[in-house]
Amino acid sequence: MSALISADDVVQYLPLVAVTSGSALGVLAVLWLVRYLMADAAHRASIRQAVRIRLRWKRLAPMLKLAATDRTPTAMDSLSTTDGKPPKPRTLVPPLKVRHDAYGVIARAGCLPGVGLEEYQKAAPYLADAWRCTRVAVTQDTPSHVLIRGVRLDPLTTATRHHPTGRAPEVAARWDLGVDEYAQPVTVDLTQVPGVTVAGLPGSGKTSLINRLMSDWAPSPAVQFACADGKVTTAYEGDYAHLANRMFAFVGDDLEAANVLFRRLVKLRRDRVAAAPSMLGGPDMWQVGPSESWPLVVLIVDEAHTYFRDHKGSDKETKRLAALAAENARLVEDLVKKGRAMGILVVLATQKSTGDAIPTFIRDVCPVGLSFAQKTSDAAVAALGEDIRNWPDADPVNLQGRSYVGVAAMNHPTQPGFLRIRTPLVTSDDSAEIAHRTAHLTQDPATLLPRIPPRIGLGKAAPDEQSGPLAA
Structure with missing residues (x-):
């Protein structure tokens, strides 16, 4: 909010300064004048308004x-009235x-x-x-x-940019999203939230939104990240390559590798359940909050349909992939439905969050949902629920077009109806810088737990998961 004062500006307002500078009111006027001249064009227009x-x-x-x-007449009115008429x-x-x-x-x-x-x-x-x-x-x-x-x-059509500060967030699990249509800040409290869904057409703003979440939370040692990105093959390509060194695990579009990651996180959840009484003093991490020894684990599943969609066919390979997809859905369901108290948050992003992309038994238990631009009302309903039909102004179908890139509709947990939000652009350069500076904070949360003895008498155990970080 700064701009150089031009000579023309000074000359234009010199008569006002000369007239008013001799009084206390004039001093105030001069201060306002200086403030006006130092403002940028947008603030000047608002000052005049x-x-x-x-x-x-x-x-x-x-x-x-x-x-x-x-x-109602007052005592002073009665004294000032001499003609007997009631006061005005x-x-x-x-x-x-x-x-x-x-x-x-x-x-x-x-x-x-x-x-x-x-x-x-x-x-x-x-x-x-x-x-x-x-x-x-x-x-x-x-x-x-x-x-x-x-x-x-209009804040919705005014593009903005966010520069991550590199400082650890003051409030745990607070997600700063952007501004609403009245330019008021919008935040979401993700404590006690098991899952978030993000939908929208390609290039509408999903990746930048998640980039901001990771960039803002990365400076905290009380948060650890894992990612499954269905658009890429390895951690060295795609939208999250610049963030990979701040993740303790990363997999690409391989269903088997994703299955290993999801199994690994389910095992982490189970081990945390066993360790919670001794480490937390109770069964709910949110009663004490995330810490370096018990971090909030954020699993990003981008292009989620890659890992869950059904595979049609009768050949052996297709059947294998179908079985993997079904098990992936079951494992992620476990994380969403049972991971909240253990400090596991799942963020699922896809273009169209219909039941074939994110199974309804996962999607419908995620209390926070956002949708960027959509092409059809059915896609909007899948992302935000049937109630979006009652709020046509907030329908993400209306967010198509270049001016609305970065604008999302959401059902905010603390407000009725739906909000439209302008999310800021977070560049890969800015988020890469944060990831580089905070890479030393990355650690596998499983290594922070005490060694859990085998549980006996609880039935057949789930297949063991691979230990140690995955490719990153």
């Missing part, structure tokens, strides 16, 4: 029925404080008798016209105040 709103509010509020009429009613205009940002303005308005949240919400479309905003939203701030958010620039 905020000034117009303040100057016109007392006239605009009564027009929109956002003012109250006081007909007074118009009370709610107080308004306005601040700005690059997208528009945020106003805090008072409430009056008969003028509350409902009245402000009814007036929102007219406030948008009067304030020259793309859209206006009104929410309750305190019992006596409302918050009015007006956006001049």
Whole structure:
């Protein structure tokens, strides 16, 4: 938010400085002038917008029925009335404080008798016209105040970029997603969340979203990553190659290698169940939170359909692949349904999250779902559920086009309905830098557990998993 002050700018405003600089009010005006001149073009436009709103509010509020009429005479009215006529009613205009940002303005308005949240919400479309905003939203701030958010620039069509800080997150398992259509930050608390689904057409923003998650969480030793990427053959190619040295395990599109990884993580879950009483003091990791000795394990399954889709055919090889796909689905189901308390989070990404891509017995138990652009309503329903039909404005079918790359719809756990979110671009160079700087934090979470003695009398054990990191 900085820009060089040009000579033309200074000359233009010198008369104002000369007139006002002799008083305390003038000093304030000079400070505002300097702030304005130091701002970039977007903030300057918002500053001018905020000034117009303040100057016109007392006239605009009564027009929109956002003012109250006081007909009760006061003691001063009685003293000032000499002709015996009742005093004129007074118009009370709610107080308004306005601040700005690059997208528009945020106003805090008072409430009056008969003028509350409902009245402000009814007036929102007219406030948008009067304030020259793309859209206006009104929410309750305190019992006596409302918050009015007006956006001049549409945050959904304004591309943004995120530069990872390289600092460990202050709050465990908080996923910073981006901003909503009113430029308000959107975060999701992934504590006690077993799984997340991410859907969308190729190139719509899925990989950048996951890149941000990994880049923001990678500086924490309390998080470890594993990845199955169905688009590639090895860890040295594809969208996650630059992050591979921050993963304790990575597999490509080979179903058998993926099966080994999923078995390995299921074994980790079982071993953690056995170790939890002694290491955690209870059966739920989230009661104490992730730590370096018991990290949150994040499994990324990209192009998830690669590992689960049915293989049609009667030849021996096809039957083998079909059996592997069925077992992969069963293993991931185990992780999603039983891994939450043990600190295992599964993120499944695919283009179209229909039942053949992500089995419904996995997809439907993932409480957090996002969808970037989709081509059909059926694909949108598969990604977000039937309720998306009742929210046509948020339908990801409407997110096709270059201006909406990076925009997703989601069912936020703490809000009704659906949000549209502008997720920022995270470049591979930025995330590669973070992965390089944090590679020393990578460790296999299985090696952090005490040696678990064989369990006896519990029936036939599952086939043993390979030990040690996979190719990365």
